Amino acid sequence: MEHASAAAIIDARGTxxxxxxxxxRLTGYPAEEAVGRPVRELLAEDPPPEAVATLAGTVVLRHRDGSSVALHLTACPVLGEGGGPAGYVITAPPGEREPSLTERAFQQASMSLSVFDTGQHYLRLNEASCQVMGVPAETLLGRYFMDTVLDVGYNRGFLHHLEQVIETGRPTRYESYAHAPSSNREHAWTTEMWPVRDADGRLIGTGMAAFDSTEQYWARQRxxxxxxxxxTIGTSLDLVRTAEELIGVVVPRFADFASVDLFDWVLGAEEGPALTDTEVPLRRVAHGSRTGGTPEAAVHLGEMDFYPSFSPPARAIREGRVIVSQAGEPAFMRWVAERNARxxxxxxxxAGVHSMMAVPLRARGTTLGVAVVVRISQSDDYGPDDxxxxxxxxxxxxxxxxxxxxxxxxRSTALALQNSLLPKGLPGQAAVEVAHRYLPSGSLAGIGGDWFDVIPLSGGRVALVVGDVVGHGISSSATMGRLCTAVRTLADVDLPPDELLxxxxxxxxxxxxxxxDDEVAELGATCLYxxxxxxxxRLTFAAAxxxxxxxVLPDGTAECVPMTAGPPLGVGGLPFEAGEVELPEGAIVALYTDGLVEDRDRDIDHTTSELCRALTAPASSLDALCDTVLKAVLPEEPSDDVxxxxxxxxxLGADRVATWDIPPDPAQVAQARQDATEQLTAWGLDEAAFVTELVVSELVTNAIRYGEPPVQLRLIRDRTLICEVSDGSSTSPHLRRAHAYDEGGRGLLLVAQLTQRWGSRQTGSGKTIWAEQPLPPG
Structure with missing residues (x-):
């Protein structure tokens, strides 16, 4: 019956x-829908005249699904009672049906096309749909969809959308990622479903087109x-964290296991050696896996591995390209066996590892290491696009x-430069007890240009300096060194703080x-001297x-010293104002850079108050107090150097200082020598009397002869014995070489030879000439 001719009977009226x-089977119309209808309604085109004349020829019919069907038909007249035609029997022999253009297009479409009735039974499929289902069309026609597939989530989702089209009468489109029945691989599908209606608008089925969008899906995923x-990669300037961020991106969406190995020199500050053809030594810095604990790893974090020359990682590094390896390849199987043995x-x-890629990590023409990605549970092998x-x-x-x-x-270079420029051990002096801390910034900006110094001055005084160069990096550290040297040089001249700035x-x-250079052109700095x-x-100070x-006073009260901060260094043309405050013995002075109290997330008034409170905290020593202050005031991750x-x-009490006013009369020089000798005897420093007499005689004589009144002599017993002579003249003396017959000019040379050091400094009322000599032992 299946191979019988298709036949239809038409009466004389064309019904x-x-x-x-x-x-x-040929037209899709069941008998109950075809019988009683005018035959003209079943025609897609008028029959050719020659076919009507000869009662045979090709006629184009309209299929029930709306397509056109070209058939070779033969009509046999049926005679009535009077011998005239009472109708026709029209037949189409088996095998004589000619597929129409639309049928050919349906069958040969590259996407999966199917037609379902309102009960989700298959009515028609094209070749692509049969390939996806893995069975011929005859196996599926008339069957309920869920009877032809596994009862799993993505198939139930497909059925839900079929039912939704019938319920709502509206088309739908959705994307899914699922296995095809004919394959164990997962595919991405873009599926469209739409309602199919008859001429009366009655919903009679569902059309479906499914496009395999796997390549587009993976392109979007990539x-x-x-x-x-x-x-997410490169959020910090930490090597290990950067490698971990790379692992976090590829696992588990692109790989089941991934690792990053780097050359040892990358983790240090040296440049790398040339590559060789032997084993490649790499250090594991990061790895990750779909499985907790990364049990697939044959190398532990931080461990050195020597990759043999045949291995994909070694080849990737040596050849500078991605090496893709698949299960079954000799090199791949040898590599897996080596991992298993290790x-x-x-x-x-x-077990089940089937594809891997070794990717060289190259930047700016330099190979830094290799990244390896492996697929185990993901069924797709890595391909060219991957x-x-x-x-x-x-x-x-x-x-x-x-x-x-x-x-x-x-950072290492800048820190080394800065450490070489900062004072290693603070110079000996008795004016203050000091403690200090320097914390380099851990931020991405790098090491800044903060510095401090303690500089002994004449007369037992001491200079305290803190500064901060704008910017970060090696250039800032180098500029800091230049400024630090300049401050020491100017301090030797003994300028007042405002003049020095x-x-x-x-x-x-x-x-x-x-x-x-633009960086230097924008040079700027702050400084407190x-x-x-x-x-x-008395503490004299000025700030830029x-x-x-x-x-912090001995009674425990703390405050910031009121002062007028001048403009930063480098502005030029603006004055600096000096301030002065008298301090009791045992007071603590805290100098600091802005990184201690300033931050965009902190209020400077609040942090300054915290600083004052921290300075009053009990501490066993100044060093301990430094640590207390930093812990109390700084955030966990400071954004700037401190x-x-x-x-x-x-x-120095009155018992260690002696002062005499000297009348401007040369005859008073002898009295000055005697006063100085008596004072040394009182201090128990008779051994220093001879040199001191010579120094006092020379300096007092010069002050009376070349200077202006008032003249004053002062002896200070500190870590050294200091002799100072002041007068009202601002003219500074200088050493000169006396000729054989000169009567003078040898005094200062004699002073320079007999003392440890000597010099002069300007004062508000003139100048002071000073000389220091070591105290006698004992």
Missing amino acids: VTGWSDGAR LALLNEAAA APAGQRHR AVFAEELASRAAVCVDNARRFARE THLDDLVTHLAGDDS AVYDPVSR GHPPPAL ALLLARTRA
Whole structure:
């Protein structure tokens, strides 16, 4: 019956009165829908005249699904009672049906096309749909959809959408990621379903088209991973964290296991050696797995591994390209066997590994290491598109790794430079007891230009300095060194704090103007320079854009010293104002850089109050107090360098200082020598009397002869014996070489030869000439 001719009976009026099962199969119309209808309604086109004349020919019918069907038909007249035609029997022989263009297009479409009735039974499928289902169309026609597939989630979702189209009468579109019945691979599908209606608008079925969008799906996934990598890889300038961020991007969406190995020199500050053809030594810095604990890893974190030359990682590094390996390849199987032999405990977790890629990490022409990605549970092997993606991802990660390496190297260099410039051990002096701390910044900006110094001055005084160069990195550290040297040089001249800052400001301006480099052109710095005199117990200070010092009195009260901070160094043309305060013995002066109290997330008034409270905390020593202050005031991760200098004042009492006013008469020189000798006897320093008499005689004589009144002599017994002579003239003496017949000019040369050091300093009323000599032993 299946191979019988299709037949239809038409009466004299052109109405269908009979309909065979073969006709149903060809046109889709069952007998109950065809019988009683005018035959013209079943025609897609008018029959050719020659076919009507000969009662045979090709006629185009309209299929029930709306398509056109071209058939070769033969009509046999049926005679009535009077011998005239009472109708026709029209037949289409089996095998003579000619598929129409639309039928050919349906069957040959590259996407999966299917038609279901309202009960979700198959009515028609094309070849692509049969290939997806893995069975011929005859096996599926008339069957309920869920009877032809596994009862799993994505198939139930497909059925739900079929039912939804019938219930709502509206088309739907959705995307899914599922196994095809004919394959164990997962595919991405873009599926469209729409209602099919008859001529009366009655819903009679559902049409479905499914497009295999796996390639587009993975392209979108790779693009999403690249976008994610741009946002998540390189968030810090830490090598290990950068490698871990790369692992976090690829596992588990792109790989079941991944690792990052780097050359040892990348983790240090040295440049790398040339590659060889032998084993490649790499250190594991990060790995990750879909399985907790990463049991697949044959190398532990931080461990060195020597990759043999045949291995994919070694080849990737040596050849500078992505190496893709699949199960069954000799090199791949040898590599897996080597891993299993090295770490047998993880062998069962490596079972099923079928594809891997080794990707060199290259940045700026330098190979830094290799990243390895492996698929075990994911069924798809790595392909060419995956290799291109991995290369792009690795290149981005490699730049971040190289940035972290360069940052570490520059940070190490800047820190070494800064440590070489900061004072190692503070010079001996008795004016203050000091303690200090320097904390380099751990931020991405790098090491800053903070510095501090303690400089002994004449007369037992001491200079306390804290400064901060704008910017970070090696250039800031180098500039800090230049300024630190300049401050020491100007301090030797013994300038008052405001004058010293004026000269320092000129220096910074010249440094910025003499260099065309943009970084130097934007040079700027802040500085606080203070001088403490243990005899007068007065602290004189001036600041250039720097925070004021904090002061803790012996009674436990703390406050910031009121002062007018001048402009930062490098502005030029503006004056600096000096301030002065008298301090009791045992007071603590705190000098610090802005990194201690300033931060964009902290209020400076609040942090300054915290600083004052922390300075009053009980502490066993100044060093302990430094630690207490930093712990109380600083956040966990400071964003800038911090320098802190604490100084506890000492005082030289009247019993250690002797002062005489000298009348401007040369005859008073002898009396001055005698007064000095008697004072040394009172101090028990008779051994120093001979040199002291010579120094006093020379300096007092010069003051009376070449200076102006008032003339004053002062002896200070400190760590050294200091002799000072002051007069009202601002003219400074200088050494000169006396000729054989000169009567004078040898006095200062004699002083320089007999004393440890000597010099002069300007005062508000003139100048002071001073000389120091070591105290006699005992």
